[in-house]
Amino acid sequence: xxxxxxxxxxxxxxxxxxxxxxxxxxxxxxxxxxxxxxxxxxxxxxxxxxxxxxxxxxxxxxxxxxxxxxxxxxxxxxxxxxxxxxxxxxxxxxxxxxxxxxxxxxxxxxxxxxxxxxxxxxxxxxxxxxxxxxx
Amino acid sequence: xxxxxxxxxxxxxxxxxxxxxxxxxxxxxxxxxxxxxxxxxxxxxxxxxxxxxxxxxx
Numbered sequence: 347x348x349x350x351x352x353x354x355x356x357x358x359x360x361x362x363x364x365x366x367x368x369x370x371x372x373x374x375x376x377x378x379x380x381x382x383x384x385x386x387x388x389x390x391x392x393x394x395x396x397x398x399x400x401x402x403x404x405x406x407x408x409x410x411x412x413x414x415x416x417x418x419x420x421x422x423x424x425x426x427x428x429x430x431x432x433x434x435x436x437x438x439x440x441x442x443x444x445x446x447x448x449x450x451x452x453x454x455x456x457x458x459x460x461x462x463x464x465x466x467x468x469x470x471x472x473x474x475x476x477x478x479x480x481x
Numbered sequence: 482x483x484x485x486x487x488x489x490x491x492x493x494x495x496x497x498x499x500x501x502x503x504x505x506x507x508x509x510x511x512x513x514x515x516x517x518x519x520x521x522x523x524x525x526x527x528x529x530x531x532x533x534x535x536x537x538x539x
Contacts, residue, residue, distance in 0.1 A: 424495075441532040448525050449493035459495050459523055466530070477528040480490045 424458045432457060433465050440475050447480075489526045496522025 376384070392399050427435075435455055440446060452462050469475045498520040505513045 437532070440530045444531045445529045447491070447493075447527045447529060449527060451530065452493075452495075452525075459525060463525065473533055476531050476533050478531065480527050480529060 422453060422456055424452070424456055426458045426461050429465070432461065433469065436462065436465050437469060437474055440469075487524070487526070491527035492524055493527060494519055494522055494524045496520060 392402075426432075432455075436451055436457075439451055439455060443450065448462070448466070451457070451466070452459050455462070466475065466477070470477060494517075496519040499522075500518045502516040502518070504516070506516050508514055
């Protein structure tokens with residue numbers, strides 16, 4: 347290591363010790379040699395322990411699958427069903443959840459918004475439900 | 482489509498793209514809010530829904 351590089355390293359170490367004092371967080375700056383050592387050590391461990399490699403691989407696959415499942419669950423698929431069936435569902439939902447909002451009906455029943463609006467209008471005209479503006 | 486403003490107490494938007502501005506918008510000197518730009522969607526003014534109670538005596 348040249349003198350210039352050594353001075354740079356010293357400066358870096360000083361900077362990181364200031365960071366430690368100021369924000370009370372321990373930070374490590376790895377030298378290229380240390381980095382290489384750790385890398386080789388990890389590779390050696392993985393080579394010498396195929397069981398560990400298998401476990402890590404399985405864990406990665408599991409995490410990937412779980413995150414995919416969560417992503418799928420987070421997506422609301424708005425659908426269109428038979429009008430008569432949707433009418434019954436919406437009426438029943440309002441009866442069991444008086445004071446529910448339009449968006450509650452859409453999201454909980456996972457129905458297409460314009461379709462829900464059309465049915466709510468019909469239910470109102472048939473005097474089966476009534477609406478109130480939010481104040 | 483009208484370019485008029487629509488005032489609401491509560492509304493829900495279903496849109497293809499919603500971009501919420503991170504900056505606060507000063508509506509009045511005392512009221513702050515946010516701005517969102519929307520592409521291709523529908524805006525539903527929220528209402529509360531109640532069942533109509535039928536009189537069973539008839």
